[in-house]
Amino acid sequence: MAADEQADSVDEAGVQPITRTPKGSGRRLRGAIAHYLGTQIVSGRIAPGEKLTGEVANAEALDVSRSAYREAVQVLTAKGLVESRPKAGTHVLPRSRWNMLDPQVLAWAFSGEPDTDFVRDLFELRAVVEPAAARLAAERRDRDDVKAMRDALTKMRRHTLATDAGRAADRDFHDALLAATHNHALMALSASISAAVSWTTKYKQRARALPRDPVPDHIKVFDAIAGGDVDAAAAAMRTLVDLALEDTRLSM
Amino acid sequence: MAADEQADSVDEAGVQPITRTPKGSGRRLRGAIAHYLGTQIVSGRIAPGEKLTGEVANAEALDVSRSAYREAVQVLTAKGLVESRPKAGTHVLPRSRWNMLDPQVLAWAFSGEPDTDFVRDLFELRAVVEPAAARLAAERRDRDDVKAMRDALTKMRRHTLATDAGRAADRDFHDALLAATHNHALMALSASISAAVSWTTKYKQRARALPRDPVPDHIKVFDAIAGGDVDAAAAAMRTLVDLALEDTRLSM
DNA sequence: GACGCGAATAAGTCGGACTAAACCGAGGTC
């Protein structure tokens, strides 16, 4: 474990964020490397088309073994961020190839300063998907779905969005709603959407105390779905997303 | 892209599913391993919750080095299919954790017998996203977007959907449409959707000669978007997706 | 000037050794 000793060697005037080795019991080493490289790329510090340093050199620079470095690069490759070929090296792919819906990529995107344009895009996606999902949910929900949504709503009311538990409950509500559509493709989007929701909520929170109580909006959606009123469900969800976008926009 | 059909049909016979990937095969070794394991999991031959054999044993069984095997597992981990911890081993995660929108996972899902329920779900997602995207595209498309869509349409008319080039043009059309929304989140979905489109188109093709010419539908969509008629664009796209679902349903 | 042929190069694969984490059961404590 050579990664422990802080770089006593020349630390390069700041521009060289040497091996980010979080507290030993955090995520695994390759996870840290992937996180490091991933944020570098998503944030644009390594632009698309650029070639990163060779494996041996880069692994040494980060003070990790080549195996760990390579496994990290595999992760990036799996998410479409980079591509590597013998003799050519490892290049950052154009943004169009990135799996931006991948929860982890989303996390990297939000780990620094969030791109306001991208946040707008995400809300636009929510505005497309979630009302339609609410409509389907109102059609197909069963007893268990309603229960799950009600539970999430209760938790959300108890703790507010100011707490982690509250935000988790918010996510649970949206997850339960997507699950109530009984559509696996939509449920897969759920992970991305709830990630986006929780990140943006966090930023809203950071900016100021929540200016508006979001619970009533959620209750309207819930009632419509539980009651099987498809149009009302879609409409209620649409206003919910619109208001959330409004709040987020103000805080950025 | 036709190098996909690996001879992985041999594995059914016995308990000897050796990845026959002689050197010279298209993609890299770890890609073949990931494909092998990925299809095993997505197809349900290795059910969620199950623990796969230890690295050393499994790598040896597949006749590859442990490094290559591990890198393949990293890919699966990155896509949310498995999770591994020391002493516990590597377990298949529940379906809800899988990134089903990942193009590669989608490819694995379609490499065997396609799950008709999942195909229906995918079309439902298309039915939600693409009409809304067409509406946005009609609002925001610029000169280049229109040109890209027209070019794709021309190619699509020249070659039919019976050819690879024709299917590629179909994908290009949908990609260009999503791109015309100028929404990066939607464009990210584009990869998943066009993957789904091309896979299902292939199955339609396999079943029988295409029963209906899809070009007129596409032209209606194109005209509405080029003309900036948002409602017509959404409506035309909705019927396009509905008809495509109809065709696909018949062929399965 | 175009074309192929052969290095140089960087990723890909191999194997084996060692480390660290987590589960499990033996043994002790209350």
Next chain:
DNA sequence: GACCTCGGTTTAGTCCGACTTATTCGCGTC
């Protein structure tokens, strides 16, 4: 008798260094 603690054992995680394969690029040939 039940619970806690503490090692032991299993399995992934990391490291190392050598070798292979696939490209790219420059050189020489036609």
